[in-house]
Amino acid sequence: RQHPAEPWRIKMVEPLRVTTRHERQQALKEAGYNISLLRSDDVYIDLYTDSGTNAMSDRQWSAMMVGDEAYAGARSFYRLEAAVRKYYGYEHIIPTHQGRGAENLLSRILIRPGTHIPGNMYFTTTRAHQELNGGTFHDVIIDEAHDPLDEHPFKGNVDLAKLERLIAEVGAANIPYVSVAATVNMAGGQPISMANLTEVRDLAQHHGIAVMLDAARAVENAYFIKQREPGWATHSVADILREMCERTDGAAMSSKKDSYANIGGWLAVRDPQLAEQARNLVVLYEGLHTYGGMAGRDLEAVAAGISESVQEENIAARVNQVAYLGDLLTEADIPLVQPIGGHAVCVDAAAALPHVPREQFPAQTLAAALYLDSGVRAAERGAVSAGRDHSTGQNRYPRLELIRLTIPRRVYTQSHMDVVAESVIQVHKERDRLHTGLDFAHEPETLRFFQARFTPS
Numbered sequence: 498r499q500h501p502a503e504p505w506r507i508k509m510v511e512p513l514r515v516t517t518r519h520e521r522q523q524a525l526k527e528a529g530y531n532i533s534l535l536r537s538d539d540v541y542i543d544l545y546t547d548s549g550t551n552a553m554s555d556r557q558w559s560a561m562m563v564g565d566e567a568y569a570g571a572r573s574f575y576r577l578e579a580a581v582r583k584y585y586g587y588e589h590i591i592p593t594h595q596g597r598g599a600e601n602l603l604s605r606i607l608i609r610p611g612t613h614i615p616g617n618m619y620f621t622t623t624r625a626h627q628e629l630n631g632g633t634f635h636d637v638i639i640d641e642a643h644d645p646l647d648e649h650p651f652k653g654n655v656d657l658a659k660l661e662r663l664i665a666e667v668g669a670a671n672i673p674y675v676s677v678a679a680t681v682n683m684a685g686g687q688p689i690s691m692a693n694l695t696e697v698r699d700l701a702q703h704h705g706i707a708v709m710l711d712a713a714r715a716v717e718n719a720y721f722i723k724q725r726e727p728g729w730a731t732h733s734v735a736d737i738l739r740e741m742c743e744r745t746d747g748a749a750m751s752s753k754k755d756s757y758a759n760i761g762g763w764l765a766v767r768d769p770q771l772a773e774q775a776r777n778l779v780v781l782y783e784g785l786h787t788y789g790g791m792a793g794r795d796l797e798a799v800a801a802g803i804s805e806s807v808q809e810e811n812i813a814a815r816v817n818q819v820a821y822l823g824d825l826l827t828e829a830d831i832p833l834v835q836p837i838g839g840h841a842v843c844v845d846a847a848a849a850l851p852h853v854p855r856e857q858f859p860a861q862t863l864a865a866a867l868y869l870d871s872g873v874r875a876a877e878r879g880a881v882s883a884g885r886d887h888s889t890g891q892n893r894y895p896r897l898e899l900i901r902l903t904i905p906r907r908v909y910t911q912s913h914m915d916v917v918a919e920s921v922i923q924v925h926k927e928r929d930r931l932h933t934g935l936d937f938a939h940e941p942e943t944l945r946f947f948q949a950r951f952t953p954s
C-alpha cells in the first residue's frame with residue numbers, strides 16, 4: 498500500500514462539535530481573525546500543531562498510573578533517563594516542562610552577548626531564547642529550503658559554505674554552537690541528511706564548535722533518511738536516530754512531538770560540566786533536576802512514548818498520513834511546499850493569494866478563510882510568525898509565507914484528512930473573493946503570532 502493503514506485501533510473517542518458558518522464567523526471576529534485565539538471548542542479539525550496534541554497509547558496511560566511523584570530521585574526520572582540514553586544515546590539528561598524550557602537552559606549557559614548562532618532556519622522559540630541572551634541567529638540552511646517548489650530530498654541541509662563564511666567572519670570563538678534542527682519545522686518539516694549532518698559535525702569539530710540538535714522531530718527525520726538516503730534503507734529507524742545523535746554534542750527535546758506526550762521535554766548533553774551547569778539552572782526555572790517541571794506520571798508517559806516513537810510501523814503510518822493529505826492537495830494543484838514534510842502539509846499562501854500584499858499577511862488571511870469554510874484550523878507560518886527585525890523594527894518577510902496543516906499523531910482518521918483536503922480545495926477555488934488581507938489591531942512584542950489581533954484591511 499502506498500499509504501499504510503494505522504498499526505493501532507481506537508479504544509476511546511472524543512466527541513467534536515460541528516459548527517455552522519454563522520457561528521464560525523462570530524468566533525473568528527471574537528478572535529481578532531487570529532486562529533491562535535480561537536477556542537478549541539469552536540474548532541472541528543484542529544491542525545494548529547502536532548505539539549502535545551497526540552493521542553497516547555494504552556501503554557502510556559497505564560505507565561502514568563505508576564508514576565512516582567517523589568520530589569527528589571523519582572523512579573520515573575530514571576525510567577526517562579534510561580529511555581533517552583538507550584534511544585538517543587546521550588549521557589546526561591535534564592528534564593524540562595517542554596522544549597523551550599530546554600532551549601532556555603541551553604541558551605543561558607552557552608550564549609553570551611555578541612555571540613552568533615548559525616542554524617538550519619530559525620524556529621520561533623529557539624531564536625527568541627538565543628536573542629534574549631544577546632546572541633544573533635544566522636540562517637545557514639541551503640537555498641533550496643526557501644523555495645517551496647524545489648524537490649530537494651533534504652531541504653533541511655546546512656549550506657556548508659554559508660557556515661564556513663560565518664565562522665571566518667565572526668570567528669569560531671564567538672560561535673557557542675551550531676543549532677541543527679531535524680526535521681526543520683519552518684521549512685515545512687524537511688529533513689537533514691546523515692551525510693550533511695556528518696559534514697556539519699566535521700566542520701564544527703575542526704573549529705572546536707559544538708553541535709546541538711533540536712530533536713523534536715528527529716524520529717521523523719530518521720524515517721526520511723531511511724527512505725531517501727543511499728546506504729540507510731536497511732537500517733532500523735532506531736539505529737538511524739542513534740547515528741544522528743552520535744554526530745551531535747547534545748539536544749534540546751520537545752517530547753510533545755515525536756514522543757506522543759501531551760507535555761514534557763529534556764535537555765541532553767555529553768559534557769559533564771555542561772550537565773552540571775544545566776542541573777544548577779533547571780532548579781530555578783523548571784524544578785529539581787529529577788523532575789524538571791514534569792509530574793512523575795508525565796515522565797512515565799514520555800519514557801513509554803520514546804520507545805513507541807521508533808517502532809517502524811508507527812513512524813511509517815505517521816509520515817504517510819501526512820503524505821496522504823499532501824498527495825490529495827498536490828493532485829488538486831494546490832501550491833504546496835514540496836516534498837511533503839514529516840509533520841505537516843504547508844500551503845504556499847503567497848502563491849495561493851498573489852493579490853493580497855505581504856503587508857496584509859496572506860497566510861493569516863488564508864488560515865482565517867479556511868476556518869470559516871469548514872472549521873479546520875491551520876497555523877500561520879509566515880510574516881506574522883517571523884516578527885520584526887530587532888535593529889530596524891521592520892517586519893521580517895520570510896520567503897516562505899505558509900499555512901501549516903499540522904497533523905497530530907494518532908488523532909485523526911483518513912476521513913478527516915479527506916474533509917481537510919476538500920475544504921482547502923474549496924477555499925482555493927474561491928480565492929479571488931479574498932480581495933484583501935488583514936492589518937494588526939494589536940501587536941504583542943514577543944512571539945506576536947500567538948496573541949495578535951487583526952482587522953480586515
Ligand code: F0G
Pocket residue numbers: 545546547548595596597598620622623678682711713750751752753761762
Ligand atoms: N523546536 C521545534 C522544532 C519546535 O517545533 C518546537 C515547538 C520547539 C522547539 C519548542 O518546543 O513547544 O515543547 O516548547 N513547536 C510547536 C509547533 C509549538 O507548533 O511547531 P515546545
